[in-house]
Structure formats: C-alpha cells, structure tokens
Amino acid sequence: MMKQLKQWMAVATLMTGASLAQAHSPFAAPQTYIVDGDTAVVIAGFAESPFASEFALSGFDFSVVQPTGEVVTLEAKGSKYLTAADVETKAEGTYKVIANRENKLEYALVNKQWLRIMDSHGQALPPLAERSFITPEELTAKHNKITSIRHEQLVSYFSKAKLTDQVLKPTAKGLEVNFSQHPNQLQAQQAVTLTVTIDGKVQSGFSVVASRQLTKVDEQEIVIKTTTNAQGQIQLNFPQAGQYFIEVNAPEIAKGTKPAAQNFRQNIAVQVN
Structure with a gap:
C-alpha cells in the first residue's frame, strides 16, 4: 500500500510539469536590490523554500528593462542547481528583470x-x-x-544610485502587478497595495501568496495568503524585514468549467526593509 502511495505521489509531481524541478516554484532575483558599479548579477532557479534553489531554470527567456525603458536580452547560464545572468548597469535608476515562459x-x-x-x-x-x-x-x-496557453513570468526590481519609475509604468499587456509604492522602497509593517491586471483590465479572484525567505535554522515561516478584490487589489503588510517571494496566480478552474484559452501566473521577488 505504501509503495503504491509513493508511486502515486511521484505521478502527481510529474503531472505538474514532467519533472521534479518544475514541481518547485521558479524565481529570479537580483543578488542585491541596491547596486553600485557597472554590473549586477541575477540569480534564478526552482525552489521549494523561497530562494533556496534546488534546480537550474529551464525554458525561460531572460531580459532586463533599463531605467531608460530599453529592453535588453540577458544570457542566463545554469549549473545543475542554479541559473545566473550578468546585467550591465551603467545607467542610474531602477531596472526590471523579467523571465518569460509559455507552456501548452x-x-x-x-x-x-x-x-x-x-x-x-x-x-x-x-x-x-x-x-x-x-x-x-x-x-x-x-x-x-x-x-490552453500558460504564461509564466518571473519579475524583480533593483536600483542604482536612485529610484526611478520608468520601468514601473503599466504597459496594458499580459499579466501585470503594480505596486502602490516603489518596490525597492518597501518597509516592514507598512501596508502596500498591489493591483493585478491583464491587458490593462483589473482581475478579481487572483491568489496572492507572499513567503519570507528563511535565514535561520529555527526561524518560523511567514506566509501571507490573500485574494484580489473586485478592483483587482490586495493589501500586503509585511510583518518583518527580509526577502519575500510573491506568487500571483489566476483563480483555480471550477469543477466542470471549461479552461480559459490563456492562463497567467507571475512570481515576484522583493526586499522589505
């Protein structure tokens, strides 16, 4: 009986994406959220615990939106357990890192x-x-x-010398999560509003889960779960400083409901001070 249960659990893992790595959550985050110098490093991977990469990413296309708004393709290189990409940061201001993947x-x-x-x-x-x-x-x-086409996107922001908002401006294309304040200026115990849109239209019923990175062996997990309201908004109040992994997912398909032609999810990495 136990052997059959283990076999079934293995199949359940394979169901989610045909590999153990894909059963974990993908992330992409800067090595530091405030940089100096002319180069920054983005690290990425599949992780069961926030930011603790266990497998290198696969199938994602990386790019960075520079403070000027110019989009530059990034070359991501992976070892067995981690993916990394160098970002040229000669311009001052805020950068937006994006990794995209589509699955049928x-x-x-x-x-x-x-x-x-x-x-x-x-x-x-x-x-x-x-x-x-x-x-x-x-x-x-x-x-x-x-x-149905599943659109997955990994997002993070970092800044050099000053905070700017060019990369924060909505594009009204695909799934976007807009912060009520600059994502590089988040503070613990200060509420921030997130607005979820698809092609510029607000989305209700989206699941939002924010998990804090563990930095100590005996540290207690912090997980915040909420759902967007009719205005496509949720409020997050981070209880402690630290690095947080925010997962934004379309509502689960109700039993008997025909799946939508497109499905969206976005994972965001932020630092809370």
Whole structure:
C-alpha cells in the first residue's frame, strides 16, 4: 500500500510539469536590490523554500528593462542547481528583470469534466474516476479537446544610485502587478497595495501568496495568503524585514468549467526593509 502511495505521489509531481524541478516554484532575483558599479548579477532557479534553489531554470527567456525603458536580452547560464545572468548597469535608476515562459496545456472533456491530458511516465495509475487527469492512451475520437496557453513570468526590481519609475509604468499587456509604492522602497509593517491586471483590465479572484525567505535554522515561516478584490487589489503588510517571494496566480478552474484559452501566473521577488 505504501509503495503504491509513493508511486502515486511521484505521478502527481510529474503531472505538474514532467519533472521534479518544475514541481518547485521558479524565481529570479537580483543578488542585491541596491547596486553600485557597472554590473549586477541575477540569480534564478526552482525552489521549494523561497530562494533556496534546488534546480537550474529551464525554458525561460531572460531580459532586463533599463531605467531608460530599453529592453535588453540577458544570457542566463545554469549549473545543475542554479541559473545566473550578468546585467550591465551603467545607467542610474531602477531596472526590471523579467523571465518569460509559455507552456501548452491540453485538456479533454471526460464525463462533463475537463481533465488535463498528461503522460503517466510508465507509472501505475488509479482508475480514471479517481484522477484529475487523463493519459493520451485513454483518449478516443469522442473526447472533445482544447489547448490552453500558460504564461509564466518571473519579475524583480533593483536600483542604482536612485529610484526611478520608468520601468514601473503599466504597459496594458499580459499579466501585470503594480505596486502602490516603489518596490525597492518597501518597509516592514507598512501596508502596500498591489493591483493585478491583464491587458490593462483589473482581475478579481487572483491568489496572492507572499513567503519570507528563511535565514535561520529555527526561524518560523511567514506566509501571507490573500485574494484580489473586485478592483483587482490586495493589501500586503509585511510583518518583518527580509526577502519575500510573491506568487500571483489566476483563480483555480471550477469543477466542470471549461479552461480559459490563456492562463497567467507571475512570481515576484522583493526586499522589505
């Protein structure tokens, strides 16, 4: 029984993205949020605990928006456990680091339920009625199928010499999370409002989870969970200083609901003083 349970847990991990690394949360963060000199370093990876990378990133395209608004492609290099990229920082002001990835998610209508189509990777599976996915081998011509595009984005900000707002201006393209104050000026126990939009339209019901990086063995976890309101907003009040990992996800698909053509998620790294 225990062996079957472990096998099923392995399949559940594979379901989320076909590898253990993808079951972890991806992040991209500057080595320091206030820089001097002409070069900065961005580190990235897949982590189960915030910023504690266990696997190098794969499939993401990196770029940086410079204080002038110019977008520059970054060359990210990975070891087995970590990805890093150098950023030229000759200009003063605020920089925005972005890493983008798109995945196709396939669904099939099975007994009035939309199930993900996923490979079992050779694992023994429980009956279809007990699963939230269907394998390609189980599909027939009678199953209606659709494809949804998942847009994933990793975001962080850092500044040199001064804080500027060119990179903070909304573009009304894709998923954007706008801060009510400069993200390099966040303070503990001072509320900040985040507004979530897609193509410029506010989004209600988005899940927002902020987790503080652990820096000591016996340190207590700090996790803040909330959901955007009708105005697409949430308030975050960070109880302690530290580096925080903010996950913003589209609402979960309700049972029996047809998946949207596009799905969005964004992970943000910030430093709270």
